Amino acid sequence: MSNRVGRSQTRIVDSVCSYLPSFLSPTVSDFHAEAHHHEVTLRSPRIYVTVLGITLACAAIGAWGGLSLGPAAFAVLMVAVVVTGIPHGAVDHIVAAQLYGLSSSLRDQARFYGFYLAMMAVYGALWFVVPAWCLAAFLVMTMYHFGQADLAYWSLPSVTARVLYLSRGLLLVGLPIAAFPGIVDPIFDAIAGVQVSSWPYVATQSAWVCAALIVQHIVMLAVLLPQTPERPDGWWREFVNTAALSALFLTVHPLVAFAVYFGLWHSLGHILELVRFFNRTGEPTSLPGFYKKAALYTIISFAGLGLLYATTQSFGFEDQMVALLFILISVMTLPHMIIVEHLYQQPETSGTSPREVAA
Numbered sequence: 001m002s003n004r005v006g007r008s009q010t011r012i013v014d015s016v017c018s019y020l021p022s023f024l025s026p027t028v029s030d031f032h033a034e035a036h037h038h039e040v041t042l043r044s045p046r047i048y049v050t051v052l053g054i055t056l057a058c059a060a061i062g063a064w065g066g067l068s069l070g071p072a073a074f075a076v077l078m079v080a081v082v083v084t085g086i087p088h089g090a091v092d093h094i095v096a097a098q099l100y101g102l103s104s105s106l107r108d109q110a111r112f113y114g115f116y117l118a119m120m121a122v123y124g125a126l127w128f129v130v131p132a133w134c135l136a137a138f139l140v141m142t143m144y145h146f147g148q149a150d151l152a153y154w155s156l157p158s159v160t161a162r163v164l165y166l167s168r169g170l171l172l173v174g175l176p177i178a179a180f181p182g183i184v185d186p187i188f189d190a191i192a193g194v195q196v197s198s199w200p201y202v203a204t205q206s207a208w209v210c211a212a213l214i215v216q217h218i219v220m221l222a223v224l225l226p227q228t229p230e231r232p233d234g235w236w237r238e239f240v241n242t243a244a245l246s247a248l249f250l251t252v253h254p255l256v257a258f259a260v261y262f263g264l265w266h267s268l269g270h271i272l273e274l275v276r277f278f279n280r281t282g283e284p285t286s287l288p289g290f291y292k293k294a295a296l297y298t299i300i301s302f303a304g305l306g307l308l309y310a311t312t313q314s315f316g317f318e319d320q321m322v323a324l325l326f327i328l329i330s331v332m333t334l335p336h337m338i339i340v341e342h343l344y345q346q347p348e349t350s351g352t353s354p355r356e357v358a359a
């Protein structure tokens with residue numbers, strides 16, 4: 001068993017390495033030492049340095065030329081969404097099967113897709129009834145989900161963990177809104193008739209709102225750190241990450257900042273966590289293996305995006321299409337977030353598969 005896992009981990013390491021520029025490639029022993037502890041994560045040295053480096057480079061370019069990355073925003077966002085964004089959620093059905101002990105029987109499958117689709121249908125319908133509330137719910141959901149993916153490795157007690165997740169998410173979602181209300185305004189207006197710039201302080205005291213968003217998170221990290229049962233390795237990096245992500249969101253076009261965070265921090269990080277999860281639950285998976293598992297729903301999503309784009313091109317309705325896309329994203333994020341929440345509640349005992357436990 002341990003041999004098999006060891007070998008599969010080596011394969012992951014090799015495939016991760018082949019994705020990195022050669023000057024960043026880790027020495028073989030470096031990564032293999034980590035591999036034996038299932039530890040290829042966003043926090044692994046070379047991956048971390050690459051992600052942090054790209055983030056700081058974008059922030060530097062943004063600081064240099066103001067909003068100069070604006071014209072590239074759509075392209076950058078598409079790359080992030082296609083390469084890691086969509087695939088990171090495209091294996092949810094496999095994760096759910098493991099977590100809930102679902103078999104491939106028609107009954108189990110119908111149960112899963114029934115719940116999943118019903119949840120999406122209810123939330124989707126609510127968007128047409130109470131759009132502003134649905135937007136608010138989506139922002140809070142996104143905050144929690146982003147914060148959780150970033151900080152679950154701290155293993156805090158559950159209430160404190162949730163406070164910390166929301167605090168990180170408030171920084172990530174709040175900064176682009178507070179820093180560029182003029183850009184976010186038409187988007188939220190088209191979706192839910194919400195005027196960000198009419199929120200108290202956002203338009204008039206933008207700098208102070210941004211400062212408050214950053215400070216609250218630094219304070220939260222500092223206060224909760226002593227409460228972690230064991231200080232996680234590299235805890236101090238969260239202060240570096242907070243600084244880097246704040247710089248990113250303050251300096252570049254919000255869609256570019258979102259693309260960098262969502263593609264490299266959230267989605268790449270989650271993909272690496274999922275590879276670890278599959279290996280832990282007796283389903284040895286390499287990085288290419290992950291993409292193979294994600295292929296079906298990734299391709300279906302591409303087709304959906306293409307259809308939406310083609311419709312916009314031929315009929316106009318640009319604002320309506322942005323709104324529709326946003327609603328679709330939110331509707332798909334709801335079940336994704338619930339499954340990921342369960343995933344993080346799994347104790348990390350290697351060797352016992354949840355499927356075995358559930359059986």
Ligand SMILES: CC1=C(/C=C/C(C)=C/C=C/C(C)=C/C=O)C(C)(C)CCC1
Pocket residue numbers: 089139142145172173176177184187254258329333336
């Ligand atoms: C447009 C826009 C936003 C979009 C957020 C989105 C689209 C979040 C998607 C989250 C997903 C899909 C999570 C799944 O893992 C922000 C950042 C709130 C604020 C600035 C304007």
Ligand SMILES: [Fe+2]
Pocket residue numbers: 088089145266270336340
């Ligand atoms: Fe996610």
